[in-house]
Structure formats: C-alpha cells, structure tokens
Amino acid sequence: MKRVFLKGDFVEGGGQIIPSLHDDAWLKNIVESSGQLSRPVKVVVDCANAVPGPFMLRLLDTLGADYTPLLCEWDASEPHHGADPTRPKNMVMLADKVKEIGAELGIGIDGDGDRVGIVDEKGNFIYPDRLLPFFAYDVLSQRQGMSEEARSIVFDVKSSMSVEQAILAAGGVPVMERTGHSFMKKWLSEHPECGLAAEMSGHIFFNESGWFGFDDSLYITARLLTLISRLPTLSNGDETIGQYLDRIVPSLPTTGEVKVPCLEDIKDSTVEAIKQAYQNEGWAMSTVDGVRVRYEVDGEYLGWYLARRSNTEEVLVMRAEATSEAALSKLMTHIERLSGPHIDISKFLATVN
CATH class of the missing domain: 3.40.120.10 (Alpha-D-Glucose-1,6-Bisphosphate, subunit A, domain 3)
Structure with missing residues (x-):
C-alpha cells in the first residue's frame, strides 16, 4: 500500500461523488431527543x-x-x-x-x-x-x-x-x-x-x-x-x-490510567502470570478484560487494581483506586509484591508517593 501511495499509480474508478448534507437532520434529531x-x-x-x-x-x-x-x-x-x-x-x-x-x-x-x-x-x-x-x-x-x-x-x-x-x-x-x-x-x-x-x-x-x-x-x-x-x-x-x-459519585484516590511498556509477544503471558499471582493468594477478581482484582480487608471493599493488554500499543494498561490514600498506598505494596516480579512497574508505582 505504501509503494502504491508513493508512486501515485491509483486505479481510476467510474463512480461519482454526490454531496449529501445531513447536518440539519442530525442536529434536529439530537434536539428532538434531548x-x-x-x-x-x-x-x-x-x-x-x-x-x-x-x-x-x-x-x-x-x-x-x-x-x-x-x-x-x-x-x-x-x-x-x-x-x-x-x-x-x-x-x-x-x-x-x-x-x-x-x-x-x-x-x-x-x-x-x-x-x-x-x-x-x-x-x-x-x-x-x-x-x-x-x-x-x-x-x-x-x-x-x-x-x-x-x-x-x-x-x-x-x-x-x-x-x-x-x-x-x-x-x-x-x-x-x-x-x-x-x-x-x-x-x-x-x-x-x-x-x-x-x-x-x-x-x-x-x-x-x-x-x-x-x-x-x-x-x-x-x-x-x-x-x-x-x-x-x-x-x-x-x-x-x-x-x-x-x-x-465521589472522586477517590487513584493512579489514573498508566501505560506500562510490554512487548507484544509477551503481553498475554504477562497478564496471565499477574492473574495467577493474585489467584494463588485468593484475591477476588474479574477476568472480563485482563484481570481486575478487588482489594478487601475483613470483607470490606477498599480498592481495586487492573492490568490488561492494550490492543493498539505495546503496553499493559494499569490502574488502581482505593477509598483512601492510606488504602491506596497499602494496595500498591501488594501490587509491587505480586505484579512486580512479572513486569517492570516502576512507572506505575511512581504515580503514588
């Protein structure tokens, strides 16, 4: 495709362009609904x-x-x-x-x-x-x-x-x-x-x-x-x-969304290793998209941590959130201990002082 583009040797079609302005109808539909x-x-x-x-x-x-x-x-x-x-x-x-x-x-x-x-x-x-x-x-x-x-x-x-x-x-x-x-x-x-x-x-x-x-x-x-x-x-x-x-919907302490570098051919295996590390310690989790673990203490839901593969970049997308700064700090120590052995998460850890 690049060679064809640079050469400019395009196939000529026999169709035609017919302008069809639809912005009036579009805006009308928006306002009728809202x-x-x-x-x-x-x-x-x-x-x-x-x-x-x-x-x-x-x-x-x-x-x-x-x-x-x-x-x-x-x-x-x-x-x-x-x-x-x-x-x-x-x-x-x-x-x-x-x-x-x-x-x-x-x-x-x-x-x-x-x-x-x-x-x-x-x-x-x-x-x-x-x-x-x-x-x-x-x-x-x-x-x-x-x-x-x-x-x-x-x-x-x-x-x-x-x-x-x-x-x-x-x-x-x-x-x-x-x-x-x-x-x-x-x-x-x-x-x-x-x-x-x-x-x-x-x-x-x-x-x-x-x-x-x-x-x-x-x-x-x-x-x-x-x-x-x-x-x-x-x-x-x-x-x-x-x-x-x-x-x-209160704003809670969070790392925000962080892109952690990870080579394409090991993204899936890295997420799987992270998932296994938390499973081995009995953490509750969702695996609908990567792994999202629940941080609970004595049955109380205090936070969560996500690690999922990006479909467009050589990164894992991570985010953590907790009900307080203290809970987030504690959660991050668990993340460093359980996820750290499988991928360099220094960029992620640096989001929380």
Whole structure:
C-alpha cells in the first residue's frame, strides 16, 4: 500500500461523488431527543480545533445555552493542544476560561466527535467515568420496577468503584464490560432494553429517548446540558456541578490510567502470570478484560487494581483506586509484591508517593 501511495499509480474508478448534507437532520434529531434547555446553562466548550467545532456552535445556539467557544475552528495541526479530553493537560485552557468567566462547567471534545470530558466550576478535571452516574440517575428514574436488563447500566473495567456503587444506589444493575467502544455497542445490540453504557475514555452510549445506541459528542453535550438545566439543586444555586458529582459519585484516590511498556509477544503471558499471582493468594477478581482484582480487608471493599493488554500499543494498561490514600498506598505494596516480579512497574508505582 505504501509503494502504491508513493508512486501515485491509483486505479481510476467510474463512480461519482454526490454531496449529501445531513447536518440539519442530525442536529434536529439530537434536539428532538434531548429536548431544549430549561435555562441557559453557562458553559465553556473547547473543541480543540477538531471536526465537531462548527457543528457544536450550531447545536449550542439551538439549545439556548449561554456558551463561550474555544478552538471551534478547524485546524488539523492542533496548534494549542491535543484533541483528547481524557488527558488533563489538554483541559488546562478550558479550565482557565471556566474560572475566568465564572462558568458552571467546561466541556472538552475529542478529534472525531465521539467522546467528551469536563471540568467543574473550579476548573477541576473530572474523569469521564464519573459522568456515567450523572446520566444513570436520570435514565433509571424512569425505569424503576422494570426488568433487570432495562435497569442495567454498563461500564468498562477501567471505571471507578464509585461508578458501580452509584449505579446500585440509583436502583440500577451494574454490568462491567471489556474496554472498547465496539464491545459496548455489541452489548447494547444484544441487550436492547438497556438504556446506557459508558467507558472511562469518555465514550457514552445512550440507547433510549429515541437515540440510537452510539457515541456522539454533540448528543452527549446536549443531554448533559439539558439535565443540568433541569436539576433543581443545580438551578437554584444549592449545589455546583462539582458538589453534585462529589455527592453522587465521589472522586477517590487513584493512579489514573498508566501505560506500562510490554512487548507484544509477551503481553498475554504477562497478564496471565499477574492473574495467577493474585489467584494463588485468593484475591477476588474479574477476568472480563485482563484481570481486575478487588482489594478487601475483613470483607470490606477498599480498592481495586487492573492490568490488561492494550490492543493498539505495546503496553499493559494499569490502574488502581482505593477509598483512601492510606488504602491506596497499602494496595500498591501488594501490587509491587505480586505484579512486580512479572513486569517492570516502576512507572506505575511512581504515580503514588
């Protein structure tokens, strides 16, 4: 393929290009599903000079938001920062603007328009998995007494333990799935009554209210702002976005997602060795995607540790989280003891002082 490309000796086809503009219908479908804002939420939106920018502005105008745009013009060179809203470094400009103008929140969009991330009113970075309970409370409020499948909320193995606990508190059935948007979409297609799924990476899939079960940053933005505009405590000033999220899905001490170098041909065997090390000591675990072990002391769930192979890079993806800094520190000593003999995890251990 490279040789053909460099030579430029392409086969000429006999087809034709027929422009088919669909943005009007797309935006119409979004607003018909999400509804209009009940009040003009004050928000900053950073589109990172990526594809969704111009369409985001049209959507926010249609919704009636009080918005400030950042980097909503197309520029593939990404002159200011990358288009990945799950990386705190890419959300600094957004956070600064939110604090400068006193916005309620800031929303960051990814390059191809299927993920979002947010910062709260203080500019604090919010891991995207914490948005799932925000939406789950809304979806589940209309599904109490329905089937277990209808009350299922799907999250990926990298998501916080707070997510699972919040889903239970909202009357839902938490379902842990493999990381990867294709797996989420497959699960939803096989369980059509399920209304909501999400990943830590910011992919959020609505399968209700007339939406179609796929991840769309414009639709996620519309649902987020609409819900914020309708929640009484956020509208009457009793709570800020940050306070509301801290109440329903607390932020816990975590390493964040860490990519640990691992050669392709030993990724599977390394994960298997790590799994065996914890199994030998009787740790409870999920193996739906790599190995995610539960850290329990006297039957109390205090944290977890994940090691899974990346499907796109020569790394193992690791993350640990616990209910307190002390519990996380203790968990990391176990990880060093049990995982350390099988792979160099110095980069991972360095995330916790």
